[in-house]
Amino acid sequence: MRTLISPSLPPFFFSLHLPTKPSLFSTALRASRYPPLTSPAAAALNNTNSHHRSSVSQRRELHTAASKPFSAPPPPGEIHVVVGPMFSGKTTTLLRRILSERESGRRVAVIKSDKDDRYCAESIVTHDGEKFPCWALPDLSSFKERFGLDAYRNRLDVIGIDEAQFFGDLVEFCREAADVEGKTVIVAGLDGDYLRRSFGSVLDLVPIADTVTKLASRCEVCGKRASFTLRKTEERETELIGGAEVYMPVCRSHYVSGQGVLETARAVLDASSSQRDATQRGLEATSSLSPLF
């Protein structure tokens, strides 16, 4: 097996041990070590020999292309993702990490979705009642402007995002904040909905995240580790704001048995409501016909 990375070089300047054909990346890297060929001597060289001319201009292009990513590296941002079922401590974990960042002197801001109006519009609130002031927004793209572009660029180090499953522009915002703007982003959200389907774009963050933590709660039925959220009511829409009156954390076996019972109950309710609707339609039709009899 061929080793592709030489351990003696610093991590960013690994050399590729090329088989026969150099890759564009390695050629670009080597070319980037040449000085830019803008001197009169270089121009003269360009005019004298067509072979040189093509390799020189090629080298210049590669120099430009290769030097860009290395000459001004972006400031080091980070993305940390915290997922788990409801009541697993996601907001508590986000709050702890934000407070610890603030204690170490970093400037922080927290955003939550304005869809979640359960407790208080201006704070994130844990199920145990702990609070922290936040921006309640419909989307993440509006944050920079609301916060102030200058303040965002120069006076903000860490961004916390709660209820991340409700933000459609989550991935785009986090990628830019960490890759380009050097922010540390701490994201808390549900990985799965009540049917254990991927929720929003939280899981799309995994490939661009530095760390991913999946928390667990306690099963409300048996007390074992709970990794899933069961919806106790008849509603079927994916997004349904609520707390312990609508949802409960459950272990795998109580998810499977509970979900089976709930689906049957939902189907019975659907059938009886369509029966009710049919009866109602029948009654309406009869009453509209009654003047004829």
Ligand SMILES: Nc1ncnc2c1ncn2[C@@H]1O[C@H](COP(=O)(O)OP(=O)(O)O)[C@@H](O)[C@H]1O
């Ligand atoms: N079934 C439950 N109903 C209400 N509160 C619960 C329940 N299970 C756990 N909790 C509490 O919720 C806390 C976690 O709250 P929070 O951090 O807001 O969770 P998450 O953001 O994951 O929903 C736990 O420490 C626990 O005290």
Ligand SMILES: Cc1cn([C@H]2C[C@H](O)[C@@H](COP(=O)(O)O)O2)c(=O)[nH]c1=O
């Ligand atoms: C499972 C599930 C949850 N929701 C909603 C319910 C709550 O308003 C939030 C989750 O809050 P938490 O901080 O994780 O306790 O999401 C939903 O809309 N759809 C679902 O399937």
Ligand SMILES: [Zn+2]
């Ligand atoms: Zn259980």
